[in-house]
Amino acid sequence: MASTAQSYHHGDLRSALLSAATKRLAEHGVDSLSLRKLAEDAGVSRTAPYHHFKDKSALLSAIAAKGFSDWHSAARRIFDQEQKPAQARFREFVHEYVGYAADNPEMYELMFGRTIWQNNAATDDLKNVAFPCFQFQVTMTRYWQEKGLLPDNQDALRLAQVTWGTLHGIARLLIDGIYADSSHIEEMCNCAADLFMNVPVTK
Amino acid sequence: MASTAQSYHHGDLRSALLSAATKRLAEHGVDSLSLRKLAEDAGVSRTAPYHHFKDKSALLSAIAAKGFSDWHSAARRIFDQEQKPAQARFREFVHEYVGYAADNPEMYELMFGRTIWQNNAATDDLKNVAFPCFQFQVTMTRYWQEKGLLPDNQDALRLAQVTWGTLHGIARLLIDGIYADSSHIEEMCNCAADLFMNVPVTK
DNA sequence: AAGGCTATGTTGACACTGTCAAGATAAAAA
DNA sequence: TTTTTATCTTGACAGTGTCAACATAGCCTT
Numbered sequence: 001m002a003s004t005a006q007s008y009h010h011g012d013l014r015s016a017l018l019s020a021a022t023k024r025l026a027e028h029g030v031d032s033l034s035l036r037k038l039a040e041d042a043g044v045s046r047t048a049p050y051h052h053f054k055d056k057s058a059l060l061s062a063i064a065a066k067g068f069s070d071w072h073s074a075a076r077r078i079f080d081q082e083q084k085p086a087q088a089r090f091r092e093f094v095h096e097y098v099g100y101a102a103d104n105p106e107m108y109e110l111m112f113g114r115t116i117w118q119n120n121a122a123t124d125d126l127k128n129v130a131f132p133c134f135q136f137q138v139t140m141t142r143y144w145q146e147k148g149l150l151p152d153n154q155d156a157l158r159l160a161q162v163t164w165g166t167l168h169g170i171a172r173l174l175i176d177g178i179y180a181d182s183s184h185i186e187e188m189c190n191c192a193a194d195l196f197m198n199v200p201v202t203k
Numbered sequence: 204m205a206s207t208a209q210s211y212h213h214g215d216l217r218s219a220l221l222s223a224a225t226k227r228l229a230e231h232g233v234d235s236l237s238l239r240k241l242a243e244d245a246g247v248s249r250t251a252p253y254h255h256f257k258d259k260s261a262l263l264s265a266i267a268a269k270g271f272s273d274w275h276s277a278a279r280r281i282f283d284q285e286q287k288p289a290q291a292r293f294r295e296f297v298h299e300y301v302g303y304a305a306d307n308p309e310m311y312e313l314m315f316g317r318t319i320w321q322n323n324a325a326t327d328d329l330k331n332v333a334f335p336c337f338q339f340q341v342t343m344t345r346y347w348q349e350k351g352l353l354p355d356n357q358d359a360l361r362l363a364q365v366t367w368g369t370l371h372g373i374a375r376l377l378i379d380g381i382y383a384d385s386s387h388i389e390e391m392c393n394c395a396a397d398l399f400m401n402v403p404v405t406k
Numbered sequence: 407a408a409g410g411c412t413a414t415g416t417t418g419a420c421a422c423t424g425t426c427a428a429g430a431t432a433a434a435a436a
Numbered sequence: 437t438t439t440t441t442a443t444c445t446t447g448a449c450a451g452t453g454t455c456a457a458c459a460t461a462g463c464c465t466t
Contacts, residue, residue: 010444029321034423045445047425052443056424114312114379118232134382151398158394161383162373165391166365169372173364176317179337180364188368191361195354195399212414212461237452248416250454255414259453 014052016042021063029106030115035059060116061123067111068129071100072136079140086147087197093140094167094193095186101171102182108175112168137164149197166192217255219245224266232309233318238262263319264326270314271332274303275339282343289350290400296343297370297396298389304374305385311378315371340367352400369395 010016020041024033035056036046053059078093101108111130116122122130141160145152150159170188173180180188213219223244227236238259239249256262281296304311314333319325325333344363348355353362373391376383383391 013443035425036423047446048444050425109317112375112379112381117379117381120380154394154397155390158387158390159398161376161387161391162369162395162398164382165372165376165395166369167372168376169368169370169374170365171372172315172375173368173371176315176320177323178315178320179367184361184364187358187361188364191357192365192368194357195362195365216414238454239452250417251415253454 010042010044010048013042013044013048017049017052017059018062018066021059022066025063025106025110026104030060030110030113033060057116057121058123060110061121061126063107064111064116065123065126065129067104067107068126068133071111072129072133074100075133075136075140079136079143086144086149090144090149090197091189091193095189097167098171098174098185098189102174102185105175108171112172163196166196213245213247213251216245216247216251220252220255220262221265221269224262225269228266228309228313229307233263233313233316236263260319260324261326263313264324264329266310267314267319268326268329268332270307270310271329271336274314275332275336277303278336278339278343282339282346289347289352293347293352293400294392294396297392300370301374301377301388301392305377305388308378311374315375366399369399 017038020038021033024038024041035049038059039046039049042048049059053062074096075093078089078096081089084092110116116126138157138160141150141163142156144150145154145156145159150163170180170192172178174182174185220241223241224236227241227244238252241262242249242252245251252262256265277299278296281292281299284292287295313319319329341360341363344353344366345359347353348357348359348362353366373383373395375381377385377388
């Protein structure tokens with residue numbers, strides 16, 4: 001209220017908006033995320049955000065981009081543990097993927113939901129971060145094929161789409177509360193990993 | 204306009220709303236589906252729909268319920284073709300599932316999207332139609348396990364969640380335009396089917 | 407047939423939303 | 437110092453879902 005010390009210009013509104021949005025996203029979900037509330041959070045008028053983002057979709061894209069970047073790092077970290085056997089890394093990857101989605105449902109929904117992807121609404125910035133992320137899935141798949149972990153008589157791209165699709169599907173069933181809940185996570189991940197790997201079933 | 208012949212009461216507003224909504228859904232998507240427009244389509248005032256549906260979510264649930272009912276029938280039809288070998292039926296099921304999603308993206312999005320499932324927003328009517336649909340997936344899985352098509356060392360429920368998750372994930376990647384487009388459908392379905400089935404790879 | 411109950415439909419109003427246009431301010435560039 | 441540019445403001449508009457209060461018409465009972 002008493003913003004006497006406040007200057008006319010915010011100073012770093014862009015990042016203030018992003019962090020406020022990220023917080024609101026995690027706490028109240030994508031749907032209850034309005035530009036006006038974000039502006040209020042930042043102590044700024046309703047239309048100020050438009051000087052930093054073309055529209056609402058652009059702001060959401062920026063948040064999602066951060067999510068993809070983080071996820072890409074996490075995937076890399078697991079994949080690069082070369083001292084661990086490939087099989088263990090694959091399992092870890094599966095659990096990490098579904099775990100990330102379960103722990104950050106709103107972020108996951110934003111990253112992979114239609115909100116920012118439909119109608120080619122995705123920013124170039126977003127695509128530039130997301131596509132390498134997708135590419136990495138193919139790289140990993142090819143590697144696991146070479147290691148004999150995944151069937152090598154399938155096209156790597158196709159196989160990557162299917163394995164990723166599986167993780168994506170499990171994640172979404174969990175997040176949307178359809179037919180599966182968080183108490184099933186471990187078992188579902190193990191089941192999925194068993195199915196894909198050309199090795200004896202665990203347990 | 205000149206609705207002189209119109210009576211004060213619409214007569215069958217509920218089904219008029221549903222069919223108008225189903226049409227708009229397929230043509231313009233879930234997001235551009237407003238109660239006010241639907242009311243206008245039916246030639247009725249903005250708040251009339253509230254006498255037939257508790258709120259917007261209830262109307263969407265009713266549409267989704269129809270979708271589940273239709274889908275359940277389609278799945279049954281494929282599954283019950285007992286003259287065909289189990290393997291062929293499994294393949295057909297996979298293609299049918301992904302094909303349905305690709306052909307009716309907005310309906311699929313509605314049925315399995317968070318719009319009607321999050322916050323326990325799902326109507327009891329919806330649950331009563333959807334749950335048997337989910338159950339059927341387990342029934343089929345168990346059958347395929349018995350036929351030796353799917354690994355029988357996995358829990359049927361878990362396996363059903365994973366196989367369904369895979370189809371669901373592929374469908375969503377397609378619908379949301381992430382990383383896969385419709386030209387990949389056939390190959391992706393074949394790849395998924397090959398992966399799951401305990402039989403030599405086709406091609 | 408008369409009266410009343412109930413289902414259905416109507417207008418008015420409210421609090422939201424995203425976004426544009428036009429003007430105000432401050433900082434940076436000339 | 438003057439001018440340009442980035443940033444922020446208020447005002448406005450068209451939309452949205454939904455509640456409250458009122459109007460109509462059909463059915464049910466007496």
